[in-house]
Amino acid sequence: MTDENTPTAAPRSAAGSLFDLRTVIAVLFGVYGVILTLLGLFGGSPEQLAKSGGVDINLWTGIGMLVVAAIFVTWQRLRPTITG
Template sequence: MSTDTNKGFLATLLSLFDIRNVIGALLAVYGIILLLMGLFADPEVEKTGGPNANLWAGIILLVIGAAFIAWGVLRPVVPDAPGSHEEE
């Protein structure tokens, strides 16, 4: 294995594992589902006391999720010296 492919592989792996992308993806998926619920399902205003809670929560989650992904993409983690950190 050459060092270069190793580095490239590790970088992809790291971006996949980057906690910011994981958080962003989960929140964005939740945001989309709630947004759709807000648009198409019964808003159940008798429970919420007026506002379409799903819609608002969906929009906010989507924005936060997108912000996390943007952060992860714009400022990727740079691994230093792969292999120097092996266990056992």
């Protein structure tokens, strides 16, 4: 039994979810995260490791950015914007 006064959620448009700010931020973090992770895995030199105290900063920063991108995508999926 439904009440006629209860609002119903409008269907989400594809453009609305594509240009959601969380999606844009997730894509940016994801792209930069992949680049930094690949640089950390394949582009490191002993001189760079010596500068950073033996820590591969590119690798760890890239992994962190990929985690942040995954959090933004999860947030966008669990709490979609209501358009209408």
